[in-house]
Amino acid sequence: MNTDNIEEILKTIGAEDVPADVHKIAQETSNNFSRSLETSTQPKQHIVLEYIMKSRITKLAAAAVVIIACVIGLSLWRTTGSGIALAEVLARIEKVKAFRSQWNAKTTGEDPNKPYSLETRSTDLISQVYGSVYKSKQLDPNGGESTDNEYYRSPDKKTMIIIWPKQKKYRRTEFDDVFAEEMRRTENDPHRLVKKILKCKYESLGRSTIDGIEVEGFRTTDPNWVGNSKNILEVDVKMWVDVKTRLPVRFDFTTAYFDQMGDKMSMHLVIHDFQWDVVVAAAEFEPVIPDDYTGMVVKYPAHITEETAIQGLKLLVELLGKYPEIITNINDVDETVLRLAEKSETPAAMRLKEEIKGLTDEEISNKLVDFLMPIRGLAWFYRKLGLDKKDPAYYGKTVTPKDADKVLMRWKVSNNEYRVIYGDLHAETVTKEKLAELEKALPK
Amino acid sequence: MRHSERLQLFEKIRAGYSVFLLSVLWKLTGDKELFAEAMQYTLLGIWQHVGKLHGKKAGAYIYRIALSANSRAWRDRIGRNGQFARSRIDIGKDPSEKIGRLELAAKVRRAISQLSDKQGRAIVMRYLEQQDYQAIAGNLRCTQAGARSHVSKAIAALKDKLAVLAQQE
Numbered sequence: 001m002n003t004d005n006i007e008e009i010l011k012t013i014g015a016e017d018v019p020a021d022v023h024k025i026a027q028e029t030s031n032n033f034s035r036s037l038e039t040s041t042q043p044k045q046h047i048v049l050e051y052i053m054k055s056r057i058t059k060l061a062a063a064a065v066v067i068i069a070c071v072i073g074l075s076l077w078r079t080t081g082s083g084i085a086l087a088e089v090l091a092r093i094e095k096v097k098a099f100r101s102q103w104n105a106k107t108t109g110e111d112p113n114k115p116y117s118l119e120t121r122s123t124d125l126i127s128q129v130y131g132s133v134y135k136s137k138q139l140d141p142n143g144g145e146s147t148d149n150e151y152y153r154s155p156d157k158k159t160m161i162i163i164w165p166k167q168k169k170y171r172r173t174e175f176d177d178v179f180a181e182e183m184r185r186t187e188n189d190p191h192r193l194v195k196k197i198l199k200c201k202y203e204s205l206g207r208s209t210i211d212g213i214e215v216e217g218f219r220t221t222d223p224n225w226v227g228n229s230k231n232i233l234e235v236d237v238k239m240w241v242d243v244k245t246r247l248p249v250r251f252d253f254t255t256a257y258f259d260q261m262g263d264k265m266s267m268h269l270v271i272h273d274f275q276w277d278v279v280v281a282a283a284e285f286e287p288v289i290p291d292d293y294t295g296m297v298v299k300y301p302a303h304i305t306e307e308t309a310i311q312g313l314k315l316l317v318e319l320l321g322k323y324p325e326i327i328t329n330i331n332d333v334d335e336t337v338l339r340l341a342e343k344s345e346t347p348a349a350m351r352l353k354e355e356i357k358g359l360t361d362e363e364i365s366n367k368l369v370d371f372l373m374p375i376r377g378l379a380w381f382y383r384k385l386g387l388d389k390k391d392p393a394y395y396g397k398t399v400t401p402k403d404a405d406k407v408l409m410r411w412k413v414s415n416n417e418y419r420v421i422y423g424d425l426h427a428e429t430v431t432k433e434k435l436a437e438l439e440k441a442l443p444k
Numbered sequence: 445m446r447h448s449e450r451l452q453l454f455e456k457i458r459a460g461y462s463v464f465l466l467s468v469l470w471k472l473t474g475d476k477e478l479f480a481e482a483m484q485y486t487l488l489g490i491w492q493h494v495g496k497l498h499g500k501k502a503g504a505y506i507y508r509i510a511l512s513a514n515s516r517a518w519r520d521r522i523g524r525n526g527q528f529a530r531s532r533i534d535i536g537k538d539p540s541e542k543i544g545r546l547e548l549a550a551k552v553r554r555a556i557s558q559l560s561d562k563q564g565r566a567i568v569m570r571y572l573e574q575q576d577y578q579a580i581a582g583n584l585r586c587t588q589a590g591a592r593s594h595v596s597k598a599i600a601a602l603k604d605k606l607a608v609l610a611q612q613e
Contacts, residue, residue, distance in 0.1 A: 006602055009552050010571035018470045025480050026466045030458060033487045087463065
């Protein structure tokens with residue numbers, strides 16, 4: 001037996017979720033135990049021994065245990081002072097096939113050169129079967145015209161289609177398997193949010209009333225709410241749950257952190273007006289794109305790995321002659337790369353500029369569907385490392401393609417080890433201590 | 445302590461630690477039958493020692509009770525057939541790979557059940573609960589360096605236990 005990878009196995013075990021039927025077995029085991037203590041008048045030690053003897057037989061009928069557990073409403077899970085368990089809320093959300101909600105978000109960035117403020121309002125329809133539809137409106141902070149977007153996500157088809165009705169444009173993005181799976185539960189999905197709260201330290205806010213509904217509030221200020229807690233300035237997340245239905249009524253959260261460039265960024269998001277268990281039809285999740293709309297296609301590699309990231313970095317060097325200062329957001333890859341390539345004089349950039357000369361944005365995008373795929377793969381690879389809390393870092397601002405001994409990108413692969421991609425794009429796994437030395441030697 | 449007071453205290457502790465027990469016992473067992481067994485022994489342990497489970501040391505006691513219950517559940521299982529309940533595995537498209545992975549995880553779990561109290565707690569806190577060393581040090585009432593040392597020693601002991609298990613097969 002190979003014992004070298006024990007830590008990996010332990011981490012895999014540690015990351016396992018508890019299956020729903022185990023929740024039920026625990027609940028029933030616990031309730032049975034409590035009832036045996038409460039109802040019998042026999043001497044206590046005897047009661048317990050009798051319970052153990054009985055349970056040894058009855059637990060073999062696991063299916064029966066599960067069925068009984070569904071009927072009994074008593075809660076094993078950690079309850080707050082007034083009685084709602086978050087695990088119960090999670091289980092309740094899982095039973096919902098489709099729901100509608102609305103959200104408002106305000107994002108402000110303190111970029112010293114260009115402070116900004118964005119306000120977005122959205123109505124969402126999410127189905128476990130068909131995917132999700134978001135219709136959002138981004139308001140102009142200066143009172144100008146707003147921007148409307150419609151998002152149609154289909155995890156089964158691995159596609160997301162964005163429509164801009166005012167511009168009569170749309171974009172169809174084809175994702176890899178992992179990304180498609182991520183789309184099943186989006187960032188603001190209540191299921192994901194409740195799971196995140198459960199992983200944080202949280203407290204009860206007690207009972208109150210929202211829109212005439214009796215609710216219980218929960219709050220977390222745990223920095224673990226956001227993946228990279230080193231850059232966190234503020235976390236204040238509140239959720240209110242309907243006491244009767246055990247389903248969320250409202251979320252309200254504020255987060256503030258330093259972005260990749262070290263500028264303060266804060267966001268206030270409110271999710272409200274939930275309509276749970278709504279009846280939906282497949283047609284609601286199929287976008288209707290008028291004939292006069294122009295479209296573009298964006299593709300990601302089918303399987304995104306470390307090698308994809310290296311290919312993306314290699315292509316960036318060919319185009320720019322150096323590494324970009326930051327790994328761009330996955331939503332802006334094409335635009336950002338073209339903007340950077342515009343200023344570059346490398347042979348690859350010159351060829352690219354010649355090829356796209358005189359083309360419209362859509363024509364350019366469609367021409368570069370396959371060409372830019374490795375860079376899109378790199379952006380998604382890096383983002384996924386952050387989502388998986390693998391402590392990623394990127395030093396393109398100071399590291400050049402000639403720096404064979406300098407860390408360009410790194411991420412955690414185990415408790416004591418990091419994977420490193422060096423400036424010359426060779427990769428190796430190093431200890432935490434070695435990484436600390438390597439990063440100490442990086443140019444400031 | 446009166447029976448009603450004891451019951452009240454038991455319920456309070458049970459509710460307070462239910463998420464912890466559910467998560468840790470499932471990760472330690474990975475098997476529904478073993479989990480139910482370990483949960484029963486844990487509840488029994490809590491009931492038997494309910495008078496001591498208050499104040500700052502309550503958390504440490506609960507850890508001991510849960511780990512001891514887990515060891516007892518594994519001993520009972522090993523006494524019966526010594527094998528991982530393969531029939532309960534949800535075997536997917538690649539059965540051999542999945543069985544191999546699950547059996548290895550089961551062996552690691554079984555080896556954890558044989559660790560000493562402190563080493564078992566160190567492994568649970570660090571890997572199953574994913575606590576940082578500062579939190580582990582607080583729970584084990586030692587320095588951060590001490591916590592690292594406990595975890596390292598626990599990993600070494602775990603390797604030894606697995607080596608012994610491999611020889612027995």
